Amino acid sequence: MNVTDKVILVTGGGGGIGAGIAEAFAEKGARVAITDINADYAQAEAARIGKGTIALQHDVTSPESWAEVKAAVEAQFGPVDVxxxxxxxxxxxxxxxQISLEEFDRCMAINVRGVFLGCNLFMAEMKARGSGHIVNTSSVNGQLPHGTFAVYSASKFAVAGLSESIRQELAPFGVGVSILYPGLTRSRMSENQMADLPEEIKRAIDGKMMEAIWLGRAVVRAVEENRLHIITHPDHLPALKARMEALYVNFGEPAQPDFVGQRISD
Ligand SMILES: NC(=O)c1ccc[n+]([C@@H]2O[C@H](COP(=O)([O-])OP(=O)(O)OC[C@H]3O[C@@H](n4cnc5c(N)ncnc54)[C@H](O)[C@@H]3O)[C@@H](O)[C@H]2O)c1
Structure with a gap:
């Protein structure tokens, strides 16, 4: 897809990776709407990026809020392309x-329900138009689980599974799906995550954060080329290989001796 003049909606665009994605599309001449639960954050980023970028208040966990955002973007720009x-x-x-049920529910509501709602609202009309693209932000932790980060990892595995599934559903209709797997990137989230660490460790981690605009540019390229996986932090490859190898080596004999089985495509 040539993204020039296309209509792009970015949730959680009031900072960090979302703002980087919005800025990268704006650089390419797209018309961009940033949404965020925090309207001030969204306004500030839209003003910084300029180029006609608009900002909308949005709670991704709410179907009503999604309907309002869709109507507002369409009124301003027309149908959403990405x-x-x-x-x-x-x-x-x-x-x-030590994770409470409230923390679990909130994480799943924003990270998984929010993605489900955002896909569902636009899929049918993208299929009907025979064009469009969905980009869902997972995480390196959506392929590499991390101890003491179980619930977040589970939410990001869910995003990856959902996205890869709907890519299969939408491909015959000319609609693309990509998954962004960020590693450590500068944002309010990553900085808050480090808040309680000793200064020396904070400084060391700070030097290893990628700047969000580069993730945004990688997203734009993936949409242009209709690629599924967006890997921005290849330093995680050895760990991913080790994880997959540990899975593959367990594909030995079937548990039932005379079992023939079926290929997924049968
Ligand atoms: N920063 C990293 O190192 C990193 C690594 C891997 C994955 N990610 C993922 O990248 C995405 C962006 O995170 P970020 O690091 O830029 O953090 P961030 O906190 O800067 O950005 C997330 C934005 O989402 C907004 N938000 C929160 N709840 C919302 C809701 N209910 N409705 C709408 N907006 C809401 C926040 O106000 C915030 O502006 C997240 O999905 C995160 O899990 C980040």
């Missing part, structure tokens, strides 16, 4: 038994 479901929250690093 939806970037990027809004998300993390949880503090701690053993899972």
């Amino acid at each position: 939806v970037c479901n990027n809004a998300g929250i993390s949880l503090p690093f701690k053993p899972m038994e």
